[in-house]
Amino acid sequence: xxxxxxxxxxxxxxxxxxxxxxxxxxxxxxxxxxxxxxxxxxxxxxxxxxxxxxxxxxxxxxxxxxxxxxxxxxxxxxxxxxxxxxxxxxxxxxxxxxxxxxxxxxxxxxxxxxxxxxxxxxxxxxxxxxxxxxxxxxxxxxxxxxxxxxxxxxxxxxxxxxxxx
Numbered sequence: 001x002x003x004x005x006x007x008x009x010x011x012x013x014x015x016x017x018x019x020x021x022x023x024x025x026x027x028x029x030x031x032x033x034x035x036x037x038x039x040x041x042x043x044x045x046x047x048x049x050x051x052x053x054x055x056x057x058x059x060x061x062x063x064x065x066x067x068x069x070x071x072x073x074x075x076x077x078x079x080x081x082x083x084x085x086x087x088x089x090x091x092x093x094x095x096x097x098x099x100x101x102x103x104x105x106x107x108x109x110x111x112x113x114x115x116x117x118x119x120x121x122x123x124x125x126x127x128x129x130x131x132x133x134x135x136x137x138x139x140x141x142x143x144x145x146x147x148x149x150x151x152x153x154x155x156x157x158x159x160x161x162x163x164x165x
Contacts, residue, residue: 014108026102029072030152032063038090039143040064042123044111044159046085054147056113059085059105060097064118069129070108083107098143111143111159115148116140121164125151128155129160
């Protein structure tokens with residue numbers, strides 16, 4: 001009996017004191033664009049664009065770099081930065097990224113439309129992480145987010161990465 005109790009205590013001690021923490025802390029990012037006031041970014045929107053206005057007024061995610069995985073990234077293994085949609089990211093634009101629809105939802109496999117406000121760089125959204133599979137290109141509009149373009153039917157809510165080129 002004493003031997004069984006000691007074995008149980010030893011197993012508990014090893015699991016409690018030696019086992020590494022498998023969970024990394026999570027942060028959330030909807031803004032990966034370094035442009036002042038987000039004037040020249042690529043925006044992925046949670047909802048499709050309006051058929052009358054051609055704006056995408058739902059929450060959005062903005063960037064001005066390539067992103068190999070729309071789930072997020074871990075810069076050091078201790079923190080996981082998860083990409084999400086958020087409202088109000090484009091303070092200088094009246095109709096863009098204003099609605100709360102989709103706010104705080106994970107970006108991967110949840111975008112319905114996009115627009116490119118950069119002046120010289122194009123973007124391509126991919127079906128797979130790592131820039132693979134079916135893709136759709138968004139040409140630069142230089143500070144304009146109108147019109148937003150709906151993602152192709154096969155990419156809508158199936159976006160996994162984007163490349164800036």
